[in-house]
Amino acid sequence: MIAVVLVRFAYLAVYHAFAALWLLRTTDREKDVEILALRHQLAVLHRQLGDQRPRLRPEDRALFAALLVPLACATLRRLQLLVSPDTVLRWHRDLIKRRHARTSVNRRPGRPRAVASIRRLVLRLATENPSWGYRRIHGELALLGVAIAASTVWEILKTAGIDPAPRRTTVTWADFLRSQAEAILAMDFIETVTLTGQRQYILAAIHHASRRVWILGTTTHLTHAWVTQAIRNLLMDLEDTGHLAQIKFLIRDRDAKYPALIDKILGTAGIATVLTGVRMPRMNSITERWVKTLRTELLDRTLIWNQTHLTHALREYERHYSEHRTHRSLAAAAPMRARPQPLEPAQIERLTVDRQDRLGGVIHEYQHAA
Template identity: 45%
Template sequence: MLHLARENPRWGHRRIQGELVRLGHRIAPSTVWKILHAAGLDPAPRRTGPTWREFLTTQAEGIIAADFFHLDTITGRRLYALAFLEHRTRTLHITGVTAHPTAQWATQQARNLASDLGSRVESLRFLLRDRDSKYTASFDAVFEAEEMDVLLSAPQAPRMNAHCERVIGTIRREVLDHVLIMNEAHAGRVLAAYQDHYNRHRPHRSREQRPPDAQEQPWGVHDFKARKLVRTRVLGGVINEYRYAS
């Protein structure tokens, strides 16, 4: 009974009693109420709403998140990039790099993303972003035109956009901490190369170690001794990719 209540926070005591009866347990609604009350669970029809983590999990297929991150060149010039991450597939989109991230620039990146997504944008229902002033009404309008709702994270609450924060940390650890960025054009090439690696090759635990672009694991190799292992150096060897030669 308590297991049902915790797994279904929107069920009231009568809904739980009905499920138990369907399973063959003859129990009175009042008894269900007393047990829930004794366990500290409010038996009201909606005890609590879903947590933010539960919401992100259940709605993952329809969420794309956005976040800015910065990087510095060897001359000390600060650049900014805008990243989007599709929650369901973990597909990464780094839409551009600039030294002057204006609201107009951000809106253009949103338009570029919508164009790149093509028909895939129809599967998205929510844009998750923070309250940065560069996200203006025109930025939101790009996504609202695709019938998406804009979700705002709370002020100074990076965990509410945890997936984007995590991928930005990954970009830093795997690339930016190991590459000297020369200028804006160089930053764009480096991030584009990493995006390609991330989407096409890098395994993800949440996807059973598949990269975002892979629908299934390539389990076709059986005779490993007869196949030659090939290494591909990405960004001059900062990242290595491995595959068996065909």
């Protein structure tokens, strides 16, 4: 729109410039007659328009303002114009204001705006470190060799709507549990019934951070000695896999199936036992969710003949769960397998996938064809 107005204004300016050159050839008498004729035309137009206002384009207003500014106010008031002299002067004032406004925008006072990369770095540091104030962020930037004023860091945070550090240090339960997940192991019993009507007890443990599952065994006669041995076997597996050093807490319910001896055994390994509340399964929600997954994907879809069949099925499912099944909490990776790199478009066009069945087709796994 502005470009169109400028082009039209330039056309009018050139047109009237050539008209001014033509006036240089005319005599004063001819100019006076032309002025009288133009005044009479304006009087006729005023009489026809009445109270209606003429429709002027922006370029017309600009040309009026440019031509009539050199004249004094008294001269303007004697002229018979389509608009009042005050209106012409107001046009000129508005034009000057807009020009000064554009100049002030293009020439901002104070320091230059921080580059986009520095602003992104400041916002990243504030997001990843909620307890850092703007001066702490300024110090970290100085260590990175970024020369920026502390007041500029404060301005970046304020513009982005980030609260001061005291208001950002509030930790939610989800953030707290996520930060402690590496040190938490959870455990629970699962019960199932074979085709012969025999009740089987399954003891399983899961690591909160990696979602790695250990199925410690199955038994038909649950005793304290069996549970104690299963806990000892778990500690040996944790030591072999390198998880024992980082685990500090074990979450379990208050079931009488757990003997008091296991707390001492875990204590010697540096693991403290945390008991859930009475009838509060949500305190062990990750384990409860895994139990539901186990029932949905295996136990409810398989007819278990006996303990040997159950043990075999659980081992196959444990391998599938840890090495192949994806998890949303792990960004679609498996506990013991990293997520592969995305395929290129050319690779997707040639993609061939084979299916591998586990437990007679109860579980399907897919992989690239050899």
